[in-house]
Amino acid sequence: NAGVTQTPKFRVLKTGQSMTLLCAQDMNHEYMYWYRQDPGMGLRLIHYSVGEGTTAKGEVPDGYNVSRLKKQNFLLGLESAAPSQTSVYFCASSGAGGSQPQHFGDGTRLSIL
Amino acid sequence: GQNIDQPTEMTATEGAIVQINCTYQTSGFNGLFWYQQHAGEAPTFLSYNVLDGLEEKGRFSSFLSRSKGYSYLLLKELQMKDSASYLCAVRGGNTGFQKLVFGTGTRLLVSP
Numbered sequence: 685n686a687g688v689t690q691t692p693k694f695r696v697l698k699t700g701q702s703m704t705l706l707c708a709q710d711m712n713h714e715y716m717y718w719y720r721q722d723p724g725m726g727l728r729l730i731h732y733s734v735g736e737g738t739t740a741k742g743e744v745p746d747g748y749n750v751s752r753l754k755k756q757n758f759l760l761g762l763e764s765a766a767p768s769q770t771s772v773y774f775c776a777s778s779g780a781g782g783s784q785p786q787h788f789g790d791g792t793r794l795s796i797l
Numbered sequence: 798g799q800n801i802d803q804p805t806e807m808t809a810t811e812g813a814i815v816q817i818n819c820t821y822q823t824s825g826f827n828g829l830f831w832y833q834q835h836a837g838e839a840p841t842f843l844s845y846n847v848l849d850g851l852e853e854k855g856r857f858s859s860f861l862s863r864s865k866g867y868s869y870l871l872l873k874e875l876q877m878k879d880s881a882s883y884l885c886a887v888r889g890g891n892t893g894f895q896k897l898v899f900g901t902g903t904r905l906l907v908s909p
Binding site for chain 1: 827828830838839840841842845847884886888896897899900901902
Protein backbone atom coordinates (compact mmCIF):
# COMPACT_ATOMS: atom_id res chain seq x y z
CA ASN A 685 0.00 0.00 0.00
CA ALA A 686 1.33 3.42 -0.98
CA GLY A 687 -0.59 5.37 1.67
CA VAL A 688 0.50 9.01 1.47
CA THR A 689 3.06 9.91 -1.19
CA GLN A 690 4.91 13.20 -1.35
CA THR A 691 6.93 14.56 -4.25
CA PRO A 692 9.63 15.71 -4.46
CA LYS A 693 11.61 14.30 -1.52
CA PHE A 694 14.32 16.96 -1.66
CA ARG A 695 14.56 20.37 -3.28
CA VAL A 696 16.85 23.38 -3.15
CA LEU A 697 15.44 26.72 -4.23
CA LYS A 698 16.77 30.23 -4.53
CA THR A 699 15.04 33.07 -2.74
CA GLY A 700 12.12 34.33 -4.80
CA GLN A 701 11.58 31.14 -6.78
CA SER A 702 8.26 29.35 -6.71
CA MET A 703 7.43 25.68 -6.47
CA THR A 704 4.62 23.23 -5.75
CA LEU A 705 4.75 20.24 -3.43
CA LEU A 706 2.44 17.40 -4.33
CA CYS A 707 0.70 15.06 -1.91
CA ALA A 708 -1.33 12.06 -3.01
CA GLN A 709 -3.23 9.57 -0.86
CA ASP A 710 -4.88 6.31 -1.90
CA MET A 711 -6.93 5.66 1.25
CA ASN A 712 -10.01 7.64 0.17
CA HIS A 713 -9.55 9.97 3.14
CA GLU A 714 -11.67 13.09 3.44
CA TYR A 715 -9.19 15.19 5.37
CA MET A 716 -5.73 16.27 4.28
CA TYR A 717 -3.13 18.45 5.96
CA TRP A 718 0.18 20.19 5.32
CA TYR A 719 2.65 20.62 8.19
CA ARG A 720 6.13 22.00 8.53
CA GLN A 721 8.59 20.63 11.06
CA ASP A 722 11.46 22.73 12.35
CA PRO A 723 14.00 21.86 15.07
CA GLY A 724 12.64 22.54 18.54
CA MET A 725 9.23 23.61 17.27
CA GLY A 726 7.39 20.42 16.50
CA LEU A 727 4.88 19.98 13.71
CA ARG A 728 2.94 23.12 12.81
CA LEU A 729 -0.15 23.10 10.64
CA ILE A 730 0.07 25.24 7.51
CA HIS A 731 -3.22 24.53 5.72
CA TYR A 732 -5.75 21.76 5.73
CA SER A 733 -8.73 20.49 3.75
CA VAL A 734 -11.91 18.79 4.91
CA GLY A 735 -12.95 17.72 1.46
CA GLU A 736 -12.48 18.10 -2.28
CA GLY A 737 -12.63 21.74 -3.29
CA THR A 738 -12.26 23.10 0.26
CA THR A 739 -9.22 24.46 2.06
CA ALA A 740 -8.61 26.35 5.31
CA LYS A 741 -5.74 28.10 7.06
CA GLY A 742 -3.82 26.49 9.86
CA GLU A 743 -1.40 27.92 12.37
CA VAL A 744 1.28 29.23 9.95
CA PRO A 745 -0.33 29.88 6.54
CA ASP A 746 1.53 33.01 5.45
CA GLY A 747 3.58 32.58 2.27
CA TYR A 748 1.79 29.37 1.25
CA ASN A 749 -1.22 28.50 -0.86
CA VAL A 750 -2.99 25.19 -1.31
CA SER A 751 -5.47 23.53 -3.63
CA ARG A 752 -7.52 20.35 -3.47
CA LEU A 753 -9.06 19.89 -6.90
CA LYS A 754 -9.26 16.11 -6.50
CA LYS A 755 -10.02 14.19 -3.33
CA GLN A 756 -6.79 12.24 -3.48
CA ASN A 757 -4.44 15.19 -4.08
CA PHE A 758 -3.44 18.16 -1.95
CA LEU A 759 -0.96 20.67 -3.38
CA LEU A 760 1.14 23.14 -1.41
CA GLY A 761 2.53 26.14 -3.25
CA LEU A 762 5.26 28.59 -2.38
CA GLU A 763 4.79 31.69 -4.53
CA SER A 764 8.05 33.47 -3.63
CA ALA A 765 10.30 31.31 -1.50
CA ALA A 766 12.09 32.84 1.49
CA PRO A 767 14.93 31.39 3.62
CA SER A 768 12.49 31.23 6.57
CA GLN A 769 10.59 28.56 4.63
CA THR A 770 13.53 26.18 4.81
CA SER A 771 11.99 23.21 6.59
CA VAL A 772 10.77 19.64 6.32
CA TYR A 773 7.22 19.54 4.99
CA PHE A 774 4.87 16.70 5.82
CA CYS A 775 1.54 15.93 4.26
CA ALA A 776 -1.01 13.84 6.17
CA SER A 777 -4.48 12.48 5.63
CA SER A 778 -7.17 11.04 7.85
CA GLY A 779 -10.60 9.54 7.66
CA ALA A 780 -13.70 11.10 9.19
CA GLY A 781 -14.27 10.35 12.87
CA GLY A 782 -12.49 11.69 15.94
CA SER A 783 -10.45 8.58 16.67
CA GLN A 784 -9.03 8.33 13.16
CA PRO A 785 -5.27 8.94 13.21
CA GLN A 786 -3.48 11.06 10.67
CA HIS A 787 -1.25 9.14 8.26
CA PHE A 788 1.88 10.96 7.17
CA GLY A 789 3.92 10.98 4.00
CA ASP A 790 7.72 10.65 4.09
CA GLY A 791 8.29 14.38 3.93
CA THR A 792 9.90 16.90 1.59
CA ARG A 793 13.17 18.47 2.67
CA LEU A 794 13.22 21.98 1.26
CA SER A 795 16.15 24.38 1.45
CA ILE A 796 15.86 28.02 0.38
CA LEU A 797 19.15 29.74 -0.32
CA GLY B 798 -4.52 29.05 23.35
CA GLN B 799 -2.95 25.63 23.25
CA ASN B 800 0.14 24.49 25.14
CA ILE B 801 1.65 21.03 25.17
CA ASP B 802 4.73 20.17 27.21
CA GLN B 803 6.98 17.13 26.90
CA PRO B 804 10.53 16.50 28.11
CA THR B 805 13.05 17.23 25.39
CA GLU B 806 15.16 14.11 25.78
CA MET B 807 15.25 10.88 27.80
CA THR B 808 17.69 8.00 27.97
CA ALA B 809 17.06 4.39 28.94
CA THR B 810 18.65 0.97 28.74
CA GLU B 811 17.64 -1.90 26.51
CA GLY B 812 15.11 -4.13 28.29
CA ALA B 813 14.02 -1.42 30.73
CA ILE B 814 10.73 0.47 31.06
CA VAL B 815 10.40 4.18 30.29
CA GLN B 816 7.54 6.62 30.82
CA ILE B 817 7.24 9.71 28.62
CA ASN B 818 4.98 12.40 30.06
CA CYS B 819 2.84 14.96 28.27
CA THR B 820 0.91 17.79 29.90
CA TYR B 821 -1.48 19.97 28.00
CA GLN B 822 -3.59 23.08 28.37
CA THR B 823 -6.15 23.44 25.61
CA SER B 824 -9.48 25.11 25.00
CA GLY B 825 -11.59 22.00 25.22
CA PHE B 826 -10.40 18.45 24.68
CA ASN B 827 -11.40 15.83 22.12
CA GLY B 828 -8.63 13.27 22.19
CA LEU B 829 -4.89 12.77 22.54
CA PHE B 830 -2.62 10.93 20.12
CA TRP B 831 0.91 9.57 20.46
CA TYR B 832 3.15 9.24 17.43
CA GLN B 833 6.61 7.74 16.95
CA GLN B 834 9.08 9.41 14.62
CA HIS B 835 12.45 7.91 13.74
CA ALA B 836 15.10 10.38 12.61
CA GLY B 837 14.54 11.44 9.02
CA GLU B 838 11.26 9.59 8.75
CA ALA B 839 7.54 10.29 8.95
CA PRO B 840 5.57 10.18 12.21
CA THR B 841 3.65 6.94 12.68
CA PHE B 842 0.58 6.50 14.86
CA LEU B 843 0.98 4.68 18.18
CA SER B 844 -2.09 5.28 20.33
CA TYR B 845 -5.23 7.29 20.94
CA ASN B 846 -6.93 8.20 24.22
CA VAL B 847 -10.15 10.13 24.66
CA LEU B 848 -11.39 8.72 27.98
CA ASP B 849 -9.50 8.52 31.26
CA GLY B 850 -7.49 5.41 31.83
CA LEU B 851 -4.92 3.14 30.30
CA GLU B 852 -4.87 1.81 26.72
CA GLU B 853 -2.49 -1.10 26.13
CA LYS B 854 -1.04 -2.19 22.83
CA GLY B 855 1.65 -4.81 23.16
CA ARG B 856 4.79 -3.24 24.61
CA PHE B 857 3.26 0.24 24.44
CA SER B 858 0.61 1.69 26.76
CA SER B 859 -0.85 5.17 26.97
CA PHE B 860 -2.60 6.77 29.92
CA LEU B 861 -4.87 9.79 30.10
CA SER B 862 -6.19 11.94 32.93
CA ARG B 863 -8.42 14.67 31.52
CA SER B 864 -8.91 16.41 34.88
CA LYS B 865 -5.14 16.80 35.24
CA GLY B 866 -4.42 17.57 31.57
CA TYR B 867 -1.90 14.76 31.63
CA SER B 868 -0.94 11.75 29.57
CA TYR B 869 1.97 9.36 29.49
CA LEU B 870 3.33 6.81 27.07
CA LEU B 871 4.81 3.71 28.68
CA LEU B 872 7.29 1.62 26.74
CA LYS B 873 8.17 -1.80 28.16
CA GLU B 874 10.99 -4.20 27.30
CA LEU B 875 12.83 -1.47 25.46
CA GLN B 876 14.60 -2.37 22.23
CA MET B 877 17.26 -0.46 20.33
CA LYS B 878 14.75 0.21 17.58
CA ASP B 879 12.65 2.22 20.07
CA SER B 880 15.22 5.02 19.84
CA ALA B 881 13.10 7.73 18.24
CA SER B 882 11.15 10.87 19.00
CA TYR B 883 7.72 10.50 20.57
CA LEU B 884 5.16 13.17 19.76
CA CYS B 885 2.13 14.00 21.87
CA ALA B 886 -0.73 15.65 19.96
CA VAL B 887 -4.02 16.99 21.28
CA ARG B 888 -7.26 17.65 19.47
CA GLY B 889 -8.77 20.63 21.21
CA GLY B 890 -12.42 21.55 21.49
CA ASN B 891 -12.38 24.65 19.34
CA THR B 892 -9.69 23.87 16.79
CA GLY B 893 -11.84 22.09 14.32
CA PHE B 894 -12.89 18.50 14.22
CA GLN B 895 -9.65 16.97 13.01
CA LYS B 896 -6.96 19.53 13.74
CA LEU B 897 -4.19 18.43 16.04
CA VAL B 898 -1.74 20.50 18.05
CA PHE B 899 1.61 18.76 18.47
CA GLY B 900 4.13 18.98 21.26
CA THR B 901 7.78 19.43 20.35
CA GLY B 902 8.48 15.75 20.96
CA THR B 903 10.61 13.70 23.32
CA ARG B 904 13.77 12.19 21.89
CA LEU B 905 14.37 8.77 23.45
CA LEU B 906 17.83 7.23 23.31
CA VAL B 907 18.03 3.50 24.11
CA SER B 908 21.48 2.20 24.94
CA PRO B 909 22.70 -1.42 25.13
